[in-house]
Amino acid sequence: MADSNAEVFVISVAANLAGMHAQTLRNYDRLGLVTPQRTSGGGRRYTKRDVALLREIQRLSQEEGVNLAGIKAIIDLTQKVHDLEQENSELKEQLSRAEAQRGRPRGELVHVPRTTAVVMWKPRSRRRRERDS
Numbered sequence: 001m002a003d004s005n006a007e008v009f010v011i012s013v014a015a016n017l018a019g020m021h022a023q024t025l026r027n028y029d030r031l032g033l034v035t036p037q038r039t040s041g042g043g044r045r046y047t048k049r050d051v052a053l054l055r056e057i058q059r060l061s062q063e064e065g066v067n068l069a070g071i072k073a074i075i076d077l078t079q080k081v082h083d084l085e086q087e088n089s090e091l092k093e094q095l096s097r098a099e100a101q102r103g104r105p106r107g108e109l110v111h112v113p114r115t116t117a118v119v120m121w122k123p124r125s126r127r128r129r130e131r132d133s
Contacts, residue, residue, distance in 0.1 A: 006047060008037065014046035018054035025054065033057055033072055 014036070015022040028034045029044065034053050036044040046054075053075070060066040060074065 008045040008047055009051065011036075011044045011046065014044075014051055014054070017051045018058065020054060020058065028054070028057065031068060031072065033068065033075060 009017065011022045011025055015025050018025070025034070025036075025044070025046070029036060034046075034050050034057070036046045036050055039045060057071050057075075060071050061068070066074065
């Protein structure tokens with residue numbers, strides 16, 4: 001369990017809060033619609049977020065007439081959108097930091113006059129060795 005202080009509910013309480021039968025919650029767990037936390041003994045523990053998701057599943061099913069496969073797709077896509085929005089936010093922060101650093105000079109700027117001359121560049125370490133020889 002991620003947060004030991006987070007309020008969790010046993011299956012009977014979660015079912016009552018969601019207005020469903022406990023067997024319905026077991027079926028939803030098997031189908032992957034809601035995945036509760038598990039105790040070391042295998043008991044299901046539902047968070048407030050899980051209960052809210054159960055209520056949304058019930059609403060989609062009863063009020064909107066969406067079947068369970070459609071509900072699963074909606075849940076998966078909603079989670080994917082959430083993940084992408086979070087990733088987008090993180091990337092925007094990285095971009096802002098990179099742009100802030102880009103404005104800082106990292107070296108000396110030197111004017112180089114235009115010429116048609118060909119210049120042979122040699123790394124410093126080689127030039128020193130050749131000069132010393």
